[in-house]
Amino acid sequence: xxxxxxxxxxxxxxxLKSVERPSIIRAIAEARSHxxxxxxxxxxxxxxxxxxxxxxxxxLEEIVSAAEVIDPSSLSGDQVKFGAHVKLVDEETDKExxxxxxxxxxxxxxxxxxxxxxxxxxxxIGKKIGDTVSVPAxxxxxxxxxxxxxxx
Numbered sequence: 001x002x003x004x005x006x007x008x009x010x011x012x013x014x015x016l017k018s019v020e021r022p023s024i025i026r027a028i029a030e031a032r033s034h035x036x037x038x039x040x041x042x043x044x045x046x047x048x049x050x051x052x053x054x055x056x057x058x059x060l061e062e063i064v065s066a067a068e069v070i071d072p073s074s075l076s077g078d079q080v081k082f083g084a085h086v087k088l089v090d091e092e093t094d095k096e097x098x099x100x101x102x103x104x105x106x107x108x109x110x111x112x113x114x115x116x117x118x119x120x121x122x123x124x125i126g127k128k129i130g131d132t133v134s135v136p137a138x139x140x141x142x143x144x145x146x147x148x149x150x151x152x
Contacts, residue, residue, distance in 0.1 A: 001067045002083060005106025005113075009067075013060040016053055024050045063105050072100075075151040080124045082116055087148035091132070096147065101125070120144075
């Protein structure tokens with residue numbers, strides 16, 4: 001995992017513990033004050049939300065405690081490894097894109113952070129500038145050429 005990825009998860013954990021937990025406790029107390037709990041939709045919704053929050057807290061605590069932080073800026077070379085920023089060109093459409101290969105829990109395709117376990121990242125690992133990779137996609141295999149590899 002990268003340091004910024006770990007920081008985002010720790011921030012989410014802090015938010016859940018310091019904001020969401022107290023909020024849901026207040027919502028449950030408010031719903032209880034309305035009487036009969038068996039037919040109280042507010043109460044059941046709040047308990048369901050509490051269950052989700054507690055599950056996510058446990059999940060995040062496990063991820064954060066087991067995280068191994070890798071600093072991509074300490075890496076170098078022209079071979080694609082974890083943490084690399086890889087500039088690709090789709091050989092069919094000539095569309096260029098740059099992705100950073102990150103851990104599973106910090107992946108966000110909208111932010112161009114590609115999970116190390118994704119098919120594209122798996123195809124890229126170990127390749128060099130100028131290499132071509134083929135990746136299975138729903139509409140058929142896609143072929144990409146690696147234009148640039150950076151460790152920032």
